[in-house]
Amino acid sequence: MVWLSRQQEDTLIEIAKGGDEVAFEQLFTQYLPLINKWYRKLNFAQQLVDRDDWQQECRMVLFNTLNRYQGRHAGEFATYFRLNVRNRGFDLKRRQNARKRQSDQDDEALDGQAETIQIPSHHPDGLALVVLKERLDEVQSELSAFEAEVWRELMNGVDLAEMTIRLKCSDRRLRNAINRCRIKFTKTLQPTGND
Known part of the structure; x- marks a missing residue:
């Protein structure tokens, strides 16, 4: 992988912001190690988010980051993108945990309560x-x-x-x-x- 200079990255960002898909994919590939690192860090349990889904989420994050990025005077693009990827990962993790809690609550069905109380079979x-x-x-x-x-x-x-x-x-x-x-x-x- 060839790392881009600041000037090359700025040019690529501007081209990608203009809607160029090749530039977008090149920029995405540039940040793929960061994306994979956060996938491992978040350690999505039970494969509710597989690697392909995670990468698709990160493509959307990149698209939104490009649209909101205001140039180097506002900060480094890499830092801004990393922060957005991390926050998206945390959002997905919270949703996953909420689904797990909801699933646990659903498992405690009301009609299953009779099983917890031992009622003798004789009168x-x-x-x-x-x-x-x-x-x-x-x-x-x-x-x-x-x-x-x-x-x-x-x-x-x-x-x-x-x-x-x-x-x-x-x-x-x-x-x-x-x-x-x-x-x-x-x-x-x-x-x-x-x-």
Whole structure:
């Protein structure tokens, strides 16, 4: 690879800004080591962004950088491009982590909660029913007013989208309340050593 002088790079930048694809690709090739370095540094897990996709993202970053670059009096092009590549990588990494968190939340499906609570296969006797009712009352007394509303809606089979409208709350607040309810009920209904 032949490294460009400052004057050659400035000329190439101006030509690429004018829409010349060959100049654009030559400039992109010049910065390919930097692009590959950031790909390794960001260490995208589970190949959600493969190398070709990353390079395509960096081509868009180069295009935007060229359009915004105001010449050497404003700073070095390489520094500006490196900063933009790094920031784009961080954005993609945040999206990847957000998708992973969302996926983890989706895995905790509400209808799968019965699996976490061990219910005996035989019919409980009167004493077991009394103990169960006392535990349920105990949990419900620990719920906040909002959690109690959310729990009633869940027990009535209302879906989450409709619940956010009925309770006038965000999806995130609703999911957090459901998660807190689930934790409280699971903790209280776990069999103790006496059961």
